[in-house]
Amino acid sequence: MRIDLRHITLNHITKYLNQIWIWMVRKDAIIYLLFVGLATLFWWGRAMSSQRNIEVKLPVEYTHVPAQVVFETPLPTQLEVTLRDNGRLLRQVQHTKPTVTIPLADKLQEQNGTLQLSTDVLRQKIQDNLPGSTAIQQIRPEEITTNYYVEATKQVPIRLCATWTLEKQYQLSTPPVLEPAWVNIYGTAEAIQQIDSLSTDSLSVEKIQDQVQRQVALQLPAGIRTDQPTISVTWNAEMFTEKSFVLPIEAINLPDNKVMHLFPQTTTITARVGISHFADITAEDFRAVCEYPNQTQRTLPVTIICNNPHITQVRSSIREVEYIIEIKQ
Numbered sequence: 001m002r003i004d005l006r007h008i009t010l011n012h013i014t015k016y017l018n019q020i021w022i023w024m025v026r027k028d029a030i031i032y033l034l035f036v037g038l039a040t041l042f043w044w045g046r047a048m049s050s051q052r053n054i055e056v057k058l059p060v061e062y063t064h065v066p067a068q069v070v071f072e073t074p075l076p077t078q079l080e081v082t083l084r085d086n087g088r089l090l091r092q093v094q095h096t097k098p099t100v101t102i103p104l105a106d107k108l109q110e111q112n113g114t115l116q117l118s119t120d121v122l123r124q125k126i127q128d129n130l131p132g133s134t135a136i137q138q139i140r141p142e143e144i145t146t147n148y149y150v151e152a153t154k155q156v157p158i159r160l161c162a163t164w165t166l167e168k169q170y171q172l173s174t175p176p177v178l179e180p181a182w183v184n185i186y187g188t189a190e191a192i193q194q195i196d197s198l199s200t201d202s203l204s205v206e207k208i209q210d211q212v213q214r215q216v217a218l219q220l221p222a223g224i225r226t227d228q229p230t231i232s233v234t235w236n237a238e239m240f241t242e243k244s245f246v247l248p249i250e251a252i253n254l255p256d257n258k259v260m261h262l263f264p265q266t267t268t269i270t271a272r273v274g275i276s277h278f279a280d281i282t283a284e285d286f287r288a289v290c291e292y293p294n295q296t297q298r299t300l301p302v303t304i305i306c307n308n309p310h311i312t313q314v315r316s317s318i319r320e321v322e323y324i325i326e327i328k329q
Contacts, residue, residue, distance in 0.1 A: 053137060054090045055082050058097055058126065064105035067227050068186050071115070072147045081126060082137040089131050098129035110150060117144040152189040156196060157182050158218065158231055162203040170209050170237045171312050173274045177234040187224045195221065200231065208237045238274045240312070245269055245283040249302060249321060253292045259326045262290060262300075267318035269304055277310040285311065290321060298322070 057078045079100060083090060102125050107115055119142050126136060158178050166172070185192055200216045212235045220226060246268050251260040267288050273281050285308040290300040299320040306314055 051084060052087055052090065053082055053084050054094060055080060056094050056097065057081075058100050058129075060100045060102060063101060063103045066108065066150075067184060068151045068153045069108055069148050070151060070186075072149070075144060075146065076141060079122065079126065080140040082139075083130070083134050084137050085131065085134040089134060093130060093134065100125050100129060108148065112147070112149040114145065114147050119143050151186040152192050153184055153186050154192045154195070155182050155184050156198055159197045159199045160203075160233060161200050162205065162216075162233065164205040164208055164235060166237055167207045167209040169239050171240045171272070171274060172208075173236045173238045173276065173310075177236070179232045179234070180228060183218070183226050183228045183231070185220075185224050185226050191221070191223045195224065198226070200233075203233065205235065208235045210238070211236050238276055240272050240274050241278055242270050242272055243278060243281050244271075245286060247283060247286055247288040249288045249290060249318070251292065251323075252289045255292070257328050258292075259328055260290075260292060261324045261326070263322045263324075264318060267302060267316050269317070270315045271306070271311045272313040273310055274312075280310065281308060286314070288316065288318075290323070293323075 057080050059078050060076060062075055083093060085093075100122075102117065102121075104115070107117070119139060122139050122143065123136055126139065127134075130136075158181055160176060160178060162176070164176075183198065185195060185198065198218045198220070200218055203214060203216050205212055205214060214233050215230050216233055217230050218226065218228070220229070246266055248266055249262050249264070251262060254260055269286055269288065271281060271286070285306060287305040289303050289305060291303070293300060300323055301320055302316055302318050304314045304316050
């Protein structure tokens with residue numbers, strides 16, 4: 001093949017030389033980076049397999065502590081531990097930070113006393129969460145010591161301090177539900193003896209429909225504490241409807257020797273009930289009664305007795321009746 005040198009200019013030569021130079025630089029850079037990567041992997045492998053020390057803070061959880069026990073000084077929530085092992089295992093511990101669990105059931109008495117957790121106890125509880133090859137070099141604090149005292153305890157009900165309104169055509173299907181409805185309180189025997197209940201903070205809820213839930217704090221007297229400082233209050237509402245029945249009016253509490261005739265003898269009642277319980281309401285849930293009069297009066301009031309807790313309101317078409325009393329023959 002013949003090359004016509006007349007068409008090759010200085011610019012062509014410069015372009016070809018630059019391309020060759022870039023190729024050589026890239027090749028050297030790739031080789032350089034390859035060796036850097038291999039060196040890093042080699043260093044990392046030796047670091048992970050060699051023995052070394054690290055300091056790590058491990059969280060502490062104390063279990064089986066009776067609620068009425070109070071420590072004079074707070075127990076530490078973490079332990080600073082110096083560990084020795086190969087780098088790979090130490091890195092795993094440093095990443096997971098296992099929780100040190102310390103049961104206190106057998107270390108607390110029913111009376112006031114002193115809690116003491118020795119270095120050996122701490123070391124054993126820490127070691128239970130570590131690989132077998134990991135050595136504990138140092139623990140800070142070296143031991144845990146604090147005094148404690150046991151408070152008196154009492155269970156009391158919660159009294160809800162709240163106001164609420166309902167959306168139109170709605171009623172409560174149940175009274176407000178408190179969760180919990182009772183709480184344990186702790187304090188001196190003299191202090192808790194004077195407390196029969198705990199009140200909530202004032203709470204106001206407007207236009208309830210379906211279900212509404214609120215969190216509310218308890219009002220704690222001075223020197224009293226509880227493990228449940230807030231409670232949940234739930235209002236369950238549903239739309240209501242009405243159902244009517246015709247009932248006979250009964251005379252009750254009559255002397256054995258008398259008969260009382262009532263005029264009229266029946267009344268129509270209208271009961272308000274939630275939609276979910278409409279089908280459960282029957283005439284047997286109601287009674288219309290008149291008491292035998294203790295003194296002479298022209299009419300007697302009609303009282304409606306309802307035995308169904310789902311009925312929230314009852315109206316009677318007859319409020320008073322006239323009567324005649326006769327002596328049995």
